[in-house]
Amino acid sequence: MKVLDLFSGIGGFSVGLERAGFETAALCEIEDFPRRILKKQFPEVHLYDDVRLVTADQLRADGIGPIHAIAGGFPCQDASVANTSGKGREGINGARTGLWSEVARLAASLRPEVIVLENVPGLLSAGFGRVLGDLAEIGYDAEWRVIPALSAGLPHRRERLWIAAYPCGSGLSRLVGGKSILESAEAALPQLGDEAAGSWRSLDARLGSLRGRDGVRVGMDRPRLKACGNAIVPVIAEAIGRAIMERHIMEAA
Template sequence: MGKLRVLDLFSGIGGFSLGLERTGGFETVAFCEIEEFPRKVLRKHWPEVPIYEDVRNLTADTLARDGIEVDVITGGFPCQDLSLAGKRAGMGEGTRSGLFSEIVRLISSLGPSYVLLENVANLLSGPSEQRGEWFGKVLRDLAGCGYDVEWQNIPAGALGAPHLRERVWIIAYPKAQRQPEARELQYPRITQWLPRCREAAFLAHDRKKRAEGRKPQQVSGFSAFSWCKDVRRAEDLRGRSDLPTPLFRGSRDGIPDWVDRVGACGNAVVPQIPEMIGRAILEAEATA
C-alpha cells in the first residue's frame, strides 16, 4: 500500500501533517494557509510541497492542473466564531468559522477516502440559543457529501500534555465503506481508539490525577509527551537533558520572530493526536 496523500487545509505550522507523517503512512502533497508567518514555517520544513494561500480560491481543477491527487483532507478550520473566548457568531456566511463550507466544497469535488477535522469543543454544544446546531450543520453538510462521521472530544492532556486543551476531532469517510447488511464499518479499527481516548480524556479532566502524574504516557501504543511525566512545576525542568527543542525563542531554524511563534503554536493542533488517528487509519487500511 502506498502512502495516503494529504491535502492540509488551514495548515498553520503543519501540526496535522507532522503528526500524520510520523506514522510513515501519509504524505502531504499540498498545503493551504493564508497567513505569511505559518507559510514560512511550512516552506522551511516541507520545501518541496506546494502552498496555496486562500482556500476560497482552491479548486479540484487547480490541483489537477498541478498534478496533485488527494486521498485525505485535513483541516483545523477557524474557531474564532465558535470559541467561548470569541463572539460566537457561528458558521454563517461572512464568518471566519463559516469557511468550513470551503472544506465541504472540496470534499464534494475531490471525494477523499478520509477527512480529518479539528475545532474547539464548543462546536459540539453551541450556540447557546439552539444547542448543537453548529455541529448539526457539520453532520448535515458531510452527510450531504455522502460521508459518515465519527467524533470525539480529545484533550491534549489525554496524550500526556501538561495542559487540558479540549478539542473535538472529526473523522469522516464515504458511506460506501459501510457494510450494507450490518451497517457496520468495514474498517472497525478506526473506532477502536475512541474508548481509549474516552478513558484518557477522563483522566485528563481529573486535576488530582494530572498533578500526581498518573495520566497515561502512552495512547494507541506509542509515547506522547513522555518528558512531562514527572513535571510538577517549572523548577522540575532545570537541568533536564531530554527536553524537546525550544519552540518560542532562538533562531536555529532560521525563523527568529518569537512573537509570531507564540501565536502560531497557540493556533496549532497537538501533533500527537493526528498521529494517533493516523495510526488507526493505517491499521484499518491494512485489514480491509
C-alpha cells in the same frame, strides 16, 4: 495515502499524519508567519494561500493527486468561548469558522477516503449540526470525540473536538477491538504520548524566552506563541492516522 492539509498553520496535522504513514500532497495556509514555517519544513510540498481558490481542477493542473485524505483545523474564532470580541459567537455562520464550507466543497469534488478535522468543543453548540448535515449531503458518515492534550501526557488540558468522516458504508467505519477510529486513537495516546511529553519537557527547559526569564520581552515572541497556540497536537493526529491506516490495510486485505 496522500493528504490535502487545509488551514495548515505550522504543519501539525502533516507532522502527525506523516508519522502514521501518510504523504502530504499539498498545504494551504493564508497567514504569513506560518507560511514561512511551512516553506522551511516542507520545501518540496506545494503551498496554496487561500482555501477559497483551491479547486480539484487547480490541483490536477499542478500535478497534485489523487487525494486520499483531507485534513484541517478550520478556524475556531466564531465558535470559541474565548471569543471576547463583542461580536458574539456566530458559530458556523461566522466569517472565519464558516470556512468549513470550503472543506465540504473540496470533499464533494475530490471524494477522499477520509476527512479528519479539528476545532474547539464550543462548535458542538455553535452549528455542529450543519457540519454533520453537510457531510451527510455529500455522502459521508462521521464520528466525533473531544480529546484533550492531557490524553497524550502533555502538561496542558487543551480540549479539542476531533472529527473523522468517511464515505457511507466505507470499511473505515468498522470497529476494531470494539472501538471506532477516534476511540482507538485515544486509547493509543498514552503510549504514543510518552515521546511527545518528553519532547515538550525538553523544549520547555530550553526556551526561557517563552516565560520571559532571559529578559526578552514576550511580545517579541508573539508570532511564534500565536502559531503554537493555533497549532493542533501532532501526536493526536498521528494516533488518528494510525487508526485509519490500520483499517485501510484491513480493507485492502
